[in-house]
Amino acid sequence: MSLPQSVVDLIELLGYEAAMRLVDAFGGLEIEVPMGRAAANPERGSLTARLIEVLGATLAARFMHTYGGEPYYVAKCMQAIRDDRDRSIQADYDAGVRVPDIARKYMISERWVWVVLKRAIGDQQAGRKRDDSQLDMFNTTNG
Numbered sequence: 001m002s003l004p005q006s007v008v009d010l011i012e013l014l015g016y017e018a019a020m021r022l023v024d025a026f027g028g029l030e031i032e033v034p035m036g037r038a039a040a041n042p043e044r045g046s047l048t049a050r051l052i053e054v055l056g057a058t059l060a061a062r063f064m065h066t067y068g069g070e071p072y073y074v075a076k077c078m079q080a081i082r083d084d085r086d087r088s089i090q091a092d093y094d095a096g097v098r099v100p101d102i103a104r105k106y107m108i109s110e111r112w113v114w115v116v117l118k119r120a121i122g123d124q125q126a127g128r129k130r131d132d133s134q135l136d137m138f139n140t141t142n143g
Helices: 006-015 016-026 046-055 057-067 078-093 099-106 110-127
Strands: 029-032 071-073
Touching: 006 057, 016 046, 016 071, 016 078, 046 057, 078 099, 078 110, 099 110
Parallel strands: none
Antiparallel strands: 029 071
16 A cells, blocks of 8 residues: 555554544644644544544544644545555455445445456456466467
């Protein structure tokens, strides 16, 4: 997964799940990370309260202690998230999950599932196994 360095740093600080919750909640935004009184006394609707809601009190305190008082841009990570989803789609397909079920699981169209699968096959054969018992209809050495 090709994550920006800032998100890699967040993962090291907060753990993967919490970092992704932060990305989901604030991705694409620059936030002024609270510090001092603002961090210690969360008011309803404040950024501190929202960070506590997203991360939990302990991880929010750790995040605010590390980045407090600074503007912090939370990367969206759209490409990395898409790549991760596409690998999961490929793994589900390889495990025998039907395309309509994959489409429902990831809330995408069946057509898009096929686009993802075709792209993965074209990129690296996506770990798919070749079935040597099948004849290649374009190979003239088959007989």
